[in-house]
Amino acid sequence: MRTIMLMNSKGGCGKTILATNIATWFAGEGNKVVLADFDPQGSALDWLVARQDYLDIPNIVGINAVTEGIQPAKGAEYLIMDMPAGIHGKKVDAILRRVQTLIIPVIPSLIDIRAYSRFIHELLVTRQVSRHHTRIAVVANRVSENTIIYQQLEKFLNSLNIPFLTSLRESQNYIRSAEQGLGIFEMAPLSVYRDLLQWDPIIEWLDSKNSLPTPLKKKAVKNGGYSSAYILVKMKFYCLGHYNAYFTYAVRIRGRSTYQRG
Ligand SMILES: Nc1ncnc2c1ncn2[C@@H]1O[C@H](COP(=O)(O)OP(=O)(O)O)[C@@H](O)[C@H]1O
Numbered sequence: 001m002r003t004i005m006l007m008n009s010k011g012g013c014g015k016t017i018l019a020t021n022i023a024t025w026f027a028g029e030g031n032k033v034v035l036a037d038f039d040p041q042g043s044a045l046d047w048l049v050a051r052q053d054y055l056d057i058p059n060i061v062g063i064n065a066v067t068e069g070i071q072p073a074k075g076a077e078y079l080i081m082d083m084p085a086g087i088h089g090k091k092v093d094a095i096l097r098r099v100q101t102l103i104i105p106v107i108p109s110l111i112d113i114r115a116y117s118r119f120i121h122e123l124l125v126t127r128q129v130s131r132h133h134t135r136i137a138v139v140a141n142r143v144s145e146n147t148i149i150y151q152q153l154e155k156f157l158n159s160l161n162i163p164f165l166t167s168l169r170e171s172q173n174y175i176r177s178a179e180q181g182l183g184i185f186e187m188a189p190l191s192v193y194r195d196l197l198q199w200d201p202i203i204e205w206l207d208s209k210n211s212l213p214t215p216l217k218k219k220a221v222k223n224g225g226y227s228s229a230y231i232l233v234k235m236k237f238y239c240l241g242h243y244n245a246y247f248t249y250a251v252r253i254r255g256r257s258t259y260q261r262g
Pocket residue numbers: 010011012013014015016017018043141142143168169170171172174175178
């Protein structure tokens with residue numbers, strides 16, 4: 001079973017938004033997805049309740065990990081874990097033992113950058129989370145580009161020893177997706193195409209071997225997990241400057257049909 005966790009010691013940085021959207025992506029791909037809510041506030045479970053209003057929407061099974069622990073149903077292919085704020089120290093070790101992939105969402109805020117820095121340092125240095133154990137990446141969230149604070153955050157994230165996947169803009173689409181029990185992949189592509197493009201690197205990373213721990217002694221993945229054909233296609237788009245082609249590709253691939261309330 002593929003295990004993906006959203007964690008940060010700070011609240012309000014997008015753990016639940018990322019967890020629910022990642023869950024919809026994999027559920028929409030036809031996988032059996034379990035969303036485990038570790039936060040007593042239960043926002044991910046609330047989102048699942050809102051989701052019950054839709055007909056024929058891909059099913060996501062919810063688990064209240066606070067009261068029930070995690071015992072995903074048999075046959076679960078993806079376990080997405082949404083963590084609460086304020087997790088530190090030895091608790092992190094116990095949790096990370098079960099996790100292949102950890103995504104840390106961060107928002108541009110001067111005070112928070114110091115907290116992220118401590119949290120990531122703790123993960124990498126004190127707790128010694130290695131690539132053989134759990135793969136870690138960061139995602140900037142609620143971003144308004146061209147602001148000084150975003151530029152500082154970007155500089156900080158680029159200086160880390162872990163992948164900085166993408167920046168997600170501040171957008172009402174996420175607020176709507178949270179309220180409506182949908183993922184942005186399930187909303188009208190014309191309204192969310194800018195967000196879909198920003199999500200592309202997250203999906204690519206999660207689909208690649210780069211987001212899975214490398215067992216010790218095994219050879220490194222050739223080409224960093226991308227096939228040559230894939231790289232050629234990417235280069236072609238890049239070299240020809242076919243922004244439009246890439247745009248259509250992203251919307252077509254990532255966007256799905258919308259769902260009607262029953
Ligand atoms: N990119 C975004 N644009 C606009 N609002 C966002 C974005 N990401 C998150 N939010 C909103 O910010 C709030 C906190 O996000 P949430 O995912 O619940 O954070 P966390 O789980 O880390 O506490 C929620 O109300 C959510 O809808």
